Amino acid sequence: MTALPLPPTSRKARSTHDALVTATRDVIRRTGALIPAEVAETAQLSPATFYAYLSSKDTALAAAFDLSLGEMLQRVAEKANVEHLLEEGLETTVRAVVEETAGAFRLDARVFRLAVGRLGESELLRAVYRHRETEALQLLARFVRLGAAAGKIRGEPDPETVARALLVALQGLQNPLLHEEGERDEVVALLSEMLTAMLRPASS
Numbered sequence: 001m002t003a004l005p006l007p008p009t010s011r012k013a014r015s016t017h018d019a020l021v022t023a024t025r026d027v028i029r030r031t032g033a034l035i036p037a038e039v040a041e042t043a044q045l046s047p048a049t050f051y052a053y054l055s056s057k058d059t060a061l062a063a064a065f066d067l068s069l070g071e072m073l074q075r076v077a078e079k080a081n082v083e084h085l086l087e088e089g090l091e092t093t094v095r096a097v098v099e100e101t102a103g104a105f106r107l108d109a110r111v112f113r114l115a116v117g118r119l120g121e122s123e124l125l126r127a128v129y130r131h132r133e134t135e136a137l138q139l140l141a142r143f144v145r146l147g148a149a150a151g152k153i154r155g156e157p158d159p160e161t162v163a164r165a166l167l168v169a170l171q172g173l174q175n176p177l178l179h180e181e182g183e184r185d186e187v188v189a190l191l192s193e194m195l196t197a198m199l200r201p202a203s204s
Contacts, residue, residue: 004059004062004063004066004124004128005055005059008053013053016043016045016049016053017053017054019043019045020039020040020043020045020049020050020053020054020060021054021060021063021064021067022043022067023039023040023042023043024039024054024060024061024063024064025064025067025068025108025111026042027039027042028061028064028110028111028114029107029108029110029111031110032110032113032114033114034057034060034061034064034114036050036051036057036060037050039060058118058122058124058125059124061114061115061118061122061125062115062122062124062125062127062128064111064115065111065112065115065125065128065129066128066131066132068104068108068111068112069128069129069132070132071104072100072101072104072105072108073132073135073136073139075100075101075103075104076097076100076101076104076136076139076170077139078100079093079096079097079100080093080097080139080140080143081143082143082146082147082150082152084096085143085147085150085152085153086150086152089152090147090152090153090196090199090200091192091193091196094192094195094196094199095188095189095192095196097170098170098173098188098191098192098195099188099192101170101173102173102178102184102188105173105174105178105179106178106179109174109176109179112174115128115129133167136167136170137160137163137164137167140163140166140167141159141160141163143163144159144160144162144163144166144199145159147199148162148201151201151203152201153199153200153201154198154199154200154201154202155201156202162199165198166195166198166199169191169195169198173191
């Protein structure tokens, strides 16, 4: 399931579509703006092809936004799972989740900034955001639920509430202060310590 229009089904058309979405993100990463002519040039396609596959700039931006959010979720899922928790412990797992999330926000800061700036005007962008947020909440709820069952994470007041609190905290890692060099590592370490304390079972 996705909030976006379904991509083409043929292999060649799907390849063209995906190349344009990737090029859209590349251009935004580089310039902070969505310029269809530059996207087409980056993908080595014509501007007409851009609009044939991505009907508007909002559609292109939503697709790039969805791509970045999806990749972020994949990175977080590799760390926020009970296997990693049991093997590495709570503190190391939380630090890894925070670092992956902060790194993804930093890598695509311009994509997120441009997309969030359009949320009020674009139903499509809001739908993408809601869809990926729901996926993130489900991922974290499963992590908390299984971690609580193993006695490694607090389950009170209930796993879903704990997962929501964790999601809100991780969303805060989009703060531009974490994109700057200097004390970034110290801030990430402190935030990881605070989240570890929040998630630690009361009996620990």
